[in-house]
Amino acid sequence: MEAPAGGVDDMTKLSYLHEPGVLENLKSRYELNEIYTYTGNILIAINPFQRLPHIYDGHMMQQYKGAPFGELSPHVFAVADVAYRAMVNEGKSNSILVSGESGAGKTETTKMLMRYLAYLGGRAATEGRTVEQQVLESNPVLEAFGNAKTVRNNNSSRFGKFVEIQFDKHGRISGAAIRTYLLERSRVCQVNDPERNYHCFYLLCAAPQEEIEKYKLDHPKTFHYLNQSKCFELVGVSDAHDYLATRRAMDIVGISAKEQEAIFRVVAAILHLGNIVFTKGKEVDSSVPKDEKAKFHLKTTAELLMCDAVALEDALCKRVMITPEEVIKRSLDPQSAAISRDGLAKTIYSRLFDWLVDKINNSIGQDPTSKCLIGVLDIYGFESFKTNSFEQFCINFTNEKLQQHFNQHVFKMEQEEYTKEQINWSYIEFVDNQDVLDLIEKKPGGIIALLDEACMFPKSTHETFSNKLYQTFKSHKRFIKPKLSRTDFTISHYAGEVQYQSDQFLDKNKDYVVAEHQELLGASKCQFVAGLFPPPPEETSKSSKFSSIGSRFKLQLQSLMETLNSTEPHYIRCVKPNNLLKPAIFENVNIMQQLRCGGVLEAIRISCAGYPTRRAFFEFINRFGLLAPEALEGNYDEKVACQRIMEKKGLKGFQIGKTKVFLRAGQMAELDARRAEVLNNAAKIIQRRVLTHVTRKRFIALRKAVISIQALCRGRLASKIFHEMKREAAAVNIQKNARRYEARKSYKRLHSSALVVQTGLRTMAACKQFRFRRQTKAVIFMQARWRCHRAASYYKRLKRGAIVSQTRWRGRVARKELRKLKMEARETGALKEAKNKLEKQVEELTWRLQLEKRMRTDLEEAKVQETAKFQSSLEELQKKLEEANAAIAKEKEVAKQAIEEAPPVVQETQVIVQDTEKIDSLNAEVDNLKEASEERRKKLEETQKKVQQLQDSMKSYGFTFLPSSYIVLNKL
Numbered sequence: 001m002e003a004p005a006g007g008v009d010d011m012t013k014l015s016y017l018h019e020p021g022v023l024e025n026l027k028s029r030y031e032l033n034e035i036y037t038y039t040g041n042i043l044i045a046i047n048p049f050q051r052l053p054h055i056y057d058g059h060m061m062q063q064y065k066g067a068p069f070g071e072l073s074p075h076v077f078a079v080a081d082v083a084y085r086a087m088v089n090e091g092k093s094n095s096i097l098v099s100g101e102s103g104a105g106k107t108e109t110t111k112m113l114m115r116y117l118a119y120l121g122g123r124a125a126t127e128g129r130t131v132e133q134q135v136l137e138s139n140p141v142l143e144a145f146g147n148a149k150t151v152r153n154n155n156s157s158r159f160g161k162f163v164e165i166q167f168d169k170h171g172r173i174s175g176a177a178i179r180t181y182l183l184e185r186s187r188v189c190q191v192n193d194p195e196r197n198y199h200c201f202y203l204l205c206a207a208p209q210e211e212i213e214k215y216k217l218d219h220p221k222t223f224h225y226l227n228q229s230k231c232f233e234l235v236g237v238s239d240a241h242d243y244l245a246t247r248r249a250m251d252i253v254g255i256s257a258k259e260q261e262a263i264f265r266v267v268a269a270i271l272h273l274g275n276i277v278f279t280k281g282k283e284v285d286s287s288v289p290k291d292e293k294a295k296f297h298l299k300t301t302a303e304l305l306m307c308d309a310v311a312l313e314d315a316l317c318k319r320v321m322i323t324p325e326e327v328i329k330r331s332l333d334p335q336s337a338a339i340s341r342d343g344l345a346k347t348i349y350s351r352l353f354d355w356l357v358d359k360i361n362n363s364i365g366q367d368p369t370s371k372c373l374i375g376v377l378d379i380y381g382f383e384s385f386k387t388n389s390f391e392q393f394c395i396n397f398t399n400e401k402l403q404q405h406f407n408q409h410v411f412k413m414e415q416e417e418y419t420k421e422q423i424n425w426s427y428i429e430f431v432d433n434q435d436v437l438d439l440i441e442k443k444p445g446g447i448i449a450l451l452d453e454a455c456m457f458p459k460s461t462h463e464t465f466s467n468k469l470y471q472t473f474k475s476h477k478r479f480i481k482p483k484l485s486r487t488d489f490t491i492s493h494y495a496g497e498v499q500y501q502s503d504q505f506l507d508k509n510k511d512y513v514v515a516e517h518q519e520l521l522g523a524s525k526c527q528f529v530a531g532l533f534p535p536p537p538e539e540t541s542k543s544s545k546f547s548s549i550g551s552r553f554k555l556q557l558q559s560l561m562e563t564l565n566s567t568e569p570h571y572i573r574c575v576k577p578n579n580l581l582k583p584a585i586f587e588n589v590n591i592m593q594q595l596r597c598g599g600v601l602e603a604i605r606i607s608c609a610g611y612p613t614r615r616a617f618f619e620f621i622n623r624f625g626l627l628a629p630e631a632l633e634g635n636y637d638e639k640v641a642c643q644r645i646m647e648k649k650g651l652k653g654f655q656i657g658k659t660k661v662f663l664r665a666g667q668m669a670e671l672d673a674r675r676a677e678v679l680n681n682a683a684k685i686i687q688r689r690v691l692t693h694v695t696r697k698r699f700i701a702l703r704k705a706v707i708s709i710q711a712l713c714r715g716r717l718a719s720k721i722f723h724e725m726k727r728e729a730a731a732v733n734i735q736k737n738a739r740r741y742e743a744r745k746s747y748k749r750l751h752s753s754a755l756v757v758q759t760g761l762r763t764m765a766a767c768k769q770f771r772f773r774r775q776t777k778a779v780i781f782m783q784a785r786w787r788c789h790r791a792a793s794y795y796k797r798l799k800r801g802a803i804v805s806q807t808r809w810r811g812r813v814a815r816k817e818l819r820k821l822k823m824e825a826r827e828t829g830a831l832k833e834a835k836n837k838l839e840k841q842v843e844e845l846t847w848r849l850q851l852e853k854r855m856r857t858d859l860e861e862a863k864v865q866e867t868a869k870f871q872s873s874l875e876e877l878q879k880k881l882e883e884a885n886a887a888i889a890k891e892k893e894v895a896k897q898a899i900e901e902a903p904p905v906v907q908e909t910q911v912i913v914q915d916t917e918k919i920d921s922l923n924a925e926v927d928n929l930k931e932a933s934e935e936r937r938k939k940l941e942e943t944q945k946k947v948q949q950l951q952d953s954m955k956s957y958g959f960t961f962l963p964s965s966y967i968v969l970n971k972l
């Protein structure tokens with residue numbers, strides 16, 4: 001089969017299984033950012049050196065949850081899922097072993113595993129912190145105190161870690177425990193350029209100002225333990241931010257504020273401790289703090305550790321030697337004092353780290369009832385440098401142990417199984433490393449045992465120790481004595497030869513606290529510091545008195561191996577693609593070496609050549625019996641039934657053992673696929689029936705609901721239409737009223753305009769009429785005047801004529817009368833009476849004339865003259881009357897005389913009566929004219945009043961008219 005361009009996701013599928021093929025496959029996948037590849041059950045993870053958040057997000061977790069192994073592309077979640085499912089289904093503990101060299105991505109992979117397991121087995125946070133939250137948050141705390149920048153990794157874990165996640169019977173996380181291995185103690189006092197010390201020191205130096213002041217800290221370059229390297233900062237990392245993040249994580253894992261304060265106080269004390277420089281004292285081979293600065297740091301260290309400064313100085317510069325005879329206090333030279341100081345710093349730091357791990361474990365809590373666990377091992381990979389010390393020895397010892405576990409699982413157990421089951425099998429050669437392990441750990445006689453022995457003898461040196469090694473293992477095929485060195489030794493590990501320098505082995509292996517240090521800090525006033533140095537248990541035997549790092553580590557590894565052996569292992573091999581720590585660089589040689597060290601190539605070979613899948617007969621029949629029901633019905637024995645099932649499915653190359661069926665790679669998957677097909681068909685039938693039933697029920701309910709909804713909708717629609725209609729009617733009404741209002745308004749405007757026009761016209765007509773009447777009046781007046789004048793002229797002429805004729809007549813009549821009077825003179829009384837009557841008449845006429853005169857003066861000036869004329873005529877008449885009266889009086893006198901002489905004769909004068917009547921008629925005419933003019937005047941006044949009123953009202957309406965209009969309006 002040709003490999004696809006993007007590579008295959010399982011290398012057992014490769015057609016040409018050789019090193020270049022494997023490398024090419026990994027390379028082509030890495031170029032596509034496919035960092036994970038399977039090799040059978042082993043997952044190879046190549047460090048991308050760049051964030052790929054999309055492959056670790058929640059969606060991805062959901063995808064991998066419960067997905068069959070191999071169905072989705074290779075992923076760390078798939079391995080965790082398999083481990084979890086196996087634990088839940090089979091009730092067996094599982095472990096995931098993550099290995100690889102420094103910087104290969106073990107810690108990141110472990111974090112992903114833990115996140116995914118927390119996702120699978122997590123529960124909703126009910127009361128504050130959950131176990132999984134605490135497990136996850138323990139990472140930043142441990143990283144702050146156990147990680148440092150090295151040349152190979154900016155965040156290198158300087159300890160091994162095995163996290164046991166305990167689950168309850170429902171598969172929920174119920175507890176957890178963290179075991180740590182072999183913290184690199186030497187880093188506390190010794191840092192190579194360009195590496196860094198543990199992160200916590202730098203974090204504390206970047207803490208908020210008040211803490212810096214409290215702990216009397218300064219820039220990292222001022223501290224001896226930090227300034228041995230010129231690297232103080234990490235690119236893209238903020239120590240100040242990480243300090244706060246660490247404090248938050250400490251809160252979550254249950255470290256109280258008081259404890260946190262004590263922890264950082266101790267960290268600060270270690271920094272100050274490192275700055276205590278010694279110089280020669282007055283006595284021989286004695287030492288004292290070098291200067292004031294050293295004294296200041298001594299004092300500060302004592303303050304921070306809450307112990308006596310003098311006692312601290314003594315503990316650093318002196319040693320107490322107990323001999324059977326006496327107790328001797330021996331001074332240390334400056335060099336030894338510095339070693340003592342560094343020893344104290346290392347002890348304090350390692351105890352602090354152990355305290356943190358214990359605290360986290362206690363705070364998370366263990367579940368004693370838990371039966372299953374998933375262990376995740378993140379441990380340093382194989383190391384081979386130019387100079388390899390005790391740490392590399394222990395690390396490589398660990399890797400040998402793990403390799404053996406891997407061998408046992410993948411190769412040895414495979415082959416043993418084949419032999420046990422008596423199947424045809426041509427054995428594959430594999431490198432068994434038991435001899436290396438024997439070389440290192442065998443008791444007695446192993447390197448660790450010899451090292452312990454050397455440490456117990458005070459006079460031993462690394463030379464004596466090396467010689468001992470050379471003598472003991474001179475014929476061991478895994479032990480080589482280098483030709484050019486007298487103290488180095490080489491071990492031929494499974495991954496290659498490593499040459500160790502033994503000069504520090506003894507010191508680094510010693511695991512005892514100097515009694516003076518123990519005493520000093522055990523008596524600290526700070527409970528936390530005193531707690532780090534509990535009183536040592538009473539020694540029972542001499543052998544138990546001595547404890548070495550090497551043997552303690554060996555015991556820890558033994559216990560770890562026991563745990564791992566009781567679990568079903570899963571392997572993740574992390575690979576570092578380049579030493580530049582940069583993405584997209586694939587260094588072939590480097591990677592090939594790592595694959596070889598991780599046993600990946602061997603695993604590929606055996607997976608393909610052997611029978612990676614096996615099942616007990618009953619398990620196989622249980623699982624795949626449904627593929628050939630006739631094989632079960634025939635009452636065959638299990639072995640035959642298994643054979644029939646496989647033959648029916650056309651499988652070839654499988655083997656039937658004594659109790660198990662052995663399948664070639666991929667055959668199990670094929671059978672599973674067939675089984676899934678059959679199950680799917682059956683499930684489909686059941687689903688069909690159930691679905692029909694459910695769908696019918698749902699349909700009926702739906703129909704009912706639809707009818708209700710329709711009724712409701714129709715109701716709504718009708719009400720909507722009704723509402724619309726109502727609105728329309730209202731709109732029409734409003735329109736109607738609006739139109740009416742508009743029409744009325746325009747009508748009113750028209751009406752008032754017509755009125756104005758009419759008023760104008762009427763005014764014009766009235767003006768015309770008024771002018772006509774005025775003219776008529778003037779004419780009448782002129783006519784009246786003319787007639788008056790004519791009548792007056794006629795009257796004057798008539799009166800004159802009348803008076804003349806009257807005078808003549810009266811003269812004649814008077815003479816006649818006189819004669820009569822004379823005749824009637826005798827009747828005096830009658831004459832007297834006539835005389836009185838006449839007098840009265842005269843008086844009356846006089847009164848009337850005066851009245852007329854006054855009236856005429858008031859009325860018209862024109863008549864004044866006439867009246868004057870009348871008056872003058874009246875005066876004339878009066879004169880005449882007087883004359884007449886005088887004549888009458890004369891006549892009376894005459895008559896009196898005549899009467900006296902003769903009887904009087906009385907005759908009435910007709911002329912006076914006629915004049916009076918004429919005057920009366922004229923007066924009546926004048927009165928009539930006056931009345932007529934008075935009436936007109938009154939009418940005119942009234943008209944003017946009306947005009948004035950109309951004018952006022954029109955003004956209030958805002959109209960302005962011509963004066964002629966007012967007149968017309970006045971008339972209206």
Ligand SMILES: Nc1ncnc2c1ncn2[C@@H]1O[C@H](COP(=O)(O)OP(=O)(O)OP(=O)(O)O)[C@@H](O)[C@H]1O
Nearest residue numbers: 049050051102103104105106107108153155156157
């Ligand atoms: N899956 C990943 N995705 C992104 N970056 C990664 C991944 N794995 C590793 N890295 C990067 O590689 C660096 C080193 O990884 P890590 O600390 O996990 O290595 P390690 O094998 O644990 O090293 P050491 O043994 O020194 O602790 C990380 O800081 C990170 O930057």
